[in-house]
Amino acid sequence: MAMPTLRIDLNADLGEGYGVWRLGDDAAVLDVVTSANVACGFHAGDPTGLRRTCADAVAAGVRIGAQVSYPDRVGFGRRFVDVASDDLTADTIYQIGALDGIARSVGGRVEYVKPHGALYNSIVTHEEQAGAVVAALVALGGDLPLLGLPDSASLRRAAAAGIRTVAEAFADRAYLADGSLMPRGRTGAVITDTDEICTRAVRMVRDHEVVADDGSLVTVRPASICLHGDTPGAVEHARAVAAALRDVGTEIAAFVD
Template identity: 55%
Template sequence: MTAFDLNSDLGESFGRWELGDDEAMLDVVTSANVACGFHAGDPATLRRTVARAAANGVVVGAQVAYNDLAGFGRRFMDLPAAELTADVLFQIGGLEAMCRVAGTTVRYVKPHGALYNATVHHREQAKAVVTAVAEYDASLPILGLPGSELLRAAEEAGLRGVPEFFVDRGYTPEGALVSRREEGAVLHDPEEVTARLLRMLEEGVVRAVDGSDVRVSAESACVHGDSPGAVGMAAAVRVGLQKAGVELKGFV
């Protein structure tokens, strides 16, 4: 592989509550999954984040979520499909307004947190997200876990599904993400996560929490912006990719 995308979840501060270092991260990544106000991100934060992304030539994606500010979007919500589709449309449109005045545009969509995990296996919710994207702009790719119902539904609807790898998250033997409630869910060592990503690119596998190897193929890798030392970890990954001869480039 000669080119690869590095993304991060950004725009997640809210009012006086600051989360992550968006400015520094936007100097490292090639794509930004920007919150849309449902799980995090107030309007001023979102406007500031997309403006910085536009200035840095970073691709902006809408990170859509359940309407759950108190839980940071990490709690499953059993919503009717039509309601979830409307929520996703609302979020994309809101972020698009901020992008428009910053001279950029929403270029892809990625679910956040519990919604992301739900669309791995929850067929109805996966289709609800895909329906929203297809109705808004069918040219927008959807970022999701390899083998998920989300990517399957995107393909069936004629949308581009983009498989994603998480450099700082543990994997189960089935290829899903380890629950944040369990040991080994979040990784923090820059050298370790860089080595994991390079191995995935070279061999198509990642070491699961039980020590087995899981087949993984991806077009983009995520470093969570709210993790401790996230910027340093993302910078280490970027350097590791460059040393391996991989060009950092947005997938869209």
């Protein structure tokens, strides 16, 4: 095995069950990833389940991030909501505060923020909503890094406000030529073949590129790679990706120091 010359964080969306309905195997994924994007109750998650996920993350030495969302449990946070800026700022503060309280009750804390689903995609280009999310981080002191797509409105506004930004890439999602993610409603938007996911992850980290849906190359320089916890075969994908990255000399480590 090659000596580590590269470093990458692996993150996954966790805590997305509700009551008796479980989504994915959070405990198994936590054995692989270094950052956990934990739901905050607006798109998924109940207090007991979120506390359990946070406790498991603390036990595994995995950093906890608040995965803030539109208030959309029925749509799993994957539907755009035309929410007023003041409301979105308050919603974001509320979710971060709630999850931070849960995390602290089990010996952890929220260490970064990653918007979920439709909110994540909207603030790539929606300047008003991007500004509202950033305003929430500023109101909380500006110490929490923000994960997002490179060159997105959210990361540009966060950087301008003095907030640390973390560019991420998606090994299990298809890209469009402009660097955005293919909408989930389109065929091929979610990649489920383990070998393909591993190949894409290695190429992103080592070569800083990913092949878009039209065959063009999109430049990516991720500090973190997302592996969705609800993708079919998520645990196997995560383990295979981590192994493939280590095989090419990559250290798997959290981006938050």
